[in-house]
Amino acid sequence: MPSIQKFHANVARHVNMMDKNLCANLIRHEAILTTRTKAKRSQSKIESFLSRSLKINKELSKNKDDSFEFKFRNNKAFDYLQPPDRNEIGGKVIKELSKRYPKRVAGFTRLIKLEPRLGEDKAPMAVLELVDSAYELQFWFVAKIVARLELQKLKLDDTTAHNVSKLVAFRNNGEQEFRNAVEVCKIEFFKYDPETDTVTDNEMKENLKNLPSNLEYYGGELSGKVVVSKKYKTEPRPSKQETYELPKSPFLTESA
Amino acid sequence: MSLALRVGGLFPTIQQALRGGLPSLPAIGLSITLKPRITANASENITSQEDERLQDLRQQIENNNGNPPFMIDNGMILRAAPKKKLSHAKHRAKLYAPGNKQIHPLNNIVRCPACGHVKRSHFMCMNCYYEIKSFIKVLKRENGIIKDPVNPQSDLDAADKDLIYPTKVDRPNEVRFKQKEWIPVREKTLMFKLGEHRHTKKSR
Numbered sequence: 001m002p003s004i005q006k007f008h009a010n011v012a013r014h015v016n017m018m019d020k021n022l023c024a025n026l027i028r029h030e031a032i033l034t035t036r037t038k039a040k041r042s043q044s045k046i047e048s049f050l051s052r053s054l055k056i057n058k059e060l061s062k063n064k065d066d067s068f069e070f071k072f073r074n075n076k077a078f079d080y081l082q083p084p085d086r087n088e089i090g091g092k093v094i095k096e097l098s099k100r101y102p103k104r105v106a107g108f109t110r111l112i113k114l115e116p117r118l119g120e121d122k123a124p125m126a127v128l129e130l131v132d133s134a135y136e137l138q139f140w141f142v143a144k145i146v147a148r149l150e151l152q153k154l155k156l157d158d159t160t161a162h163n164v165s166k167l168v169a170f171r172n173n174g175e176q177e178f179r180n181a182v183e184v185c186k187i188e189f190f191k192y193d194p195e196t197d198t199v200t201d202n203e204m205k206e207n208l209k210n211l212p213s214n215l216e217y218y219g220g221e222l223s224g225k226v227v228v229s230k231k232y233k234t235e236p237r238p239s240k241q242e243t244y245e246l247p248k249s250p251f252l253t254e255s256a
Numbered sequence: 257m258s259l260a261l262r263v264g265g266l267f268p269t270i271q272q273a274l275r276g277g278l279p280s281l282p283a284i285g286l287s288i289t290l291k292p293r294i295t296a297n298a299s300e301n302i303t304s305q306e307d308e309r310l311q312d313l314r315q316q317i318e319n320n321n322g323n324p325p326f327m328i329d330n331g332m333i334l335r336a337a338p339k340k341k342l343s344h345a346k347h348r349a350k351l352y353a354p355g356n357k358q359i360h361p362l363n364n365i366v367r368c369p370a371c372g373h374v375k376r377s378h379f380m381c382m383n384c385y386y387e388i389k390s391f392i393k394v395l396k397r398e399n400g401i402i403k404d405p406v407n408p409q410s411d412l413d414a415a416d417k418d419l420i421y422p423t424k425v426d427r428p429n430e431v432r433f434k435q436k437e438w439i440p441v442r443e444k445t446l447m448f449k450l451g452e453h454r455h456t457k458k459s460r
């Protein structure tokens with residue numbers, strides 16, 4: 001039937017437009033809450049847009065004329081966006097994101113899975129967010145984990161330490177910012193009073209008694225062994241600087 | 257409700273009836289005493305405790321000269337019934353063929369490291385998500401990213417308000433609109449306790 005064919009053709013165009021709109025809105029708001037399918041589908045498009053536009057921007061800023069107007073006019077990656085969005089989003093990429101991601105080539109976004117939506121359709125949801133922003137969900141979540149462990153007087157386990165290192169690696173002044181966030185989390189989420197060094201809320205005191213089941217992972221015997229395979233006995237790879245003396249070949253003559 | 261036979265409406269016991277009505281028969285050593293369940297004295301106390309439906313039934317029996325009514329409805333709604341029995345194959349195909357129709361148990365429940373509540377592994381903890389989301393909103397508001405629209409009449413004097421809107425009362429539909437009860441709210445997650453979940457791997 002012809003009507004069905006038309007419908008398919010329209011969907012393809014609709015999908016492209018949806019990707020463009022999600023791209024613009026993600027950069028505008030730093031994070032968006034959508035269904036998981038949409039988020040997954042648009043993530044690759046957003047990544048390629050950001051990497052391309054930032055790469056071109058880097059090349060253009062080497063030019064003698066590195067004014068905003070020149071960079072904005074000559075960045076062909078902005079053609080992907082819809083005309084009404086170009087001015088705002090292009091401006092944010094040139095002014096803000098180029099400073100935020102000086103070393104990054106890829107991996108500008110993060111997808112966080114959420115529980116299904118309440119209501120009729122029960123659609124699985126996700127949050128798509130720009131990394132290294134001040135309003136990053138994962139950043140505050142990991143800061144909250146560290147704050148909780150510090151209040152419980154436990155050391156960091158391997159997974160949390162790895163997550164912290166990933167968050168801090170490319171962020172501007174990352175370690176200091178993370179430290180500040182942990183202190184804010186203690187006060188904000190755990191009702192901690194820094195002057196008396198105690199948790200004031202009784203309910204929160206009960207909550208903090210809920211410790212992880214195996215404490216050996218938190219600074220005990222099992223720390224540092226989460227990544228190691230328990231199935232196969234593996235040895236660490238030898239360092240490159242070590243030199244090995246090869247045994248002398250029996251076929252060589254003594255004179256040689 | 258137990259239906260009792262009304263034997264001996266004329267005679268108090270069967271023995272008397274047998275003796276009076278059929279004198280030629282020898283006395284049979286059978287004695288059935290039909291004890292009335294509701295005595296005259298205790299009837300008021302018991303009837304107050306009884307179910308309303310039973311009282312209705314009793315009234316119907318009394319009106320119908322002691323006979324039970326033609327159809328006893330015990331409070332159920334009579335529904336349309338299927339005309340034919342569903343065959344074994346069709347019944348099983350309907351229930352089990354799609355494969356994902358049944359509700360499966362969650363085997364991936366773990367402790368949230370940030371709040372100690374229950375969460376699914378590889379998913380964001382919803383308890384933490386709502387907390388952090390509201391916190392980030394406050395941060396954005398402080399930094400001027402979220403700008404709330406200011407009501408131009410928010411600083412209206414109380415006396416002026418009475419003068420301008422003398423009989424301002426919310427209608428029932430406006431009250432309901434402000435309550436926003438139609439928005440579903442997620443239940444608060446439970447605290448994680450070891451042994452109360454089913455997990456194939458050893459939990460951490």
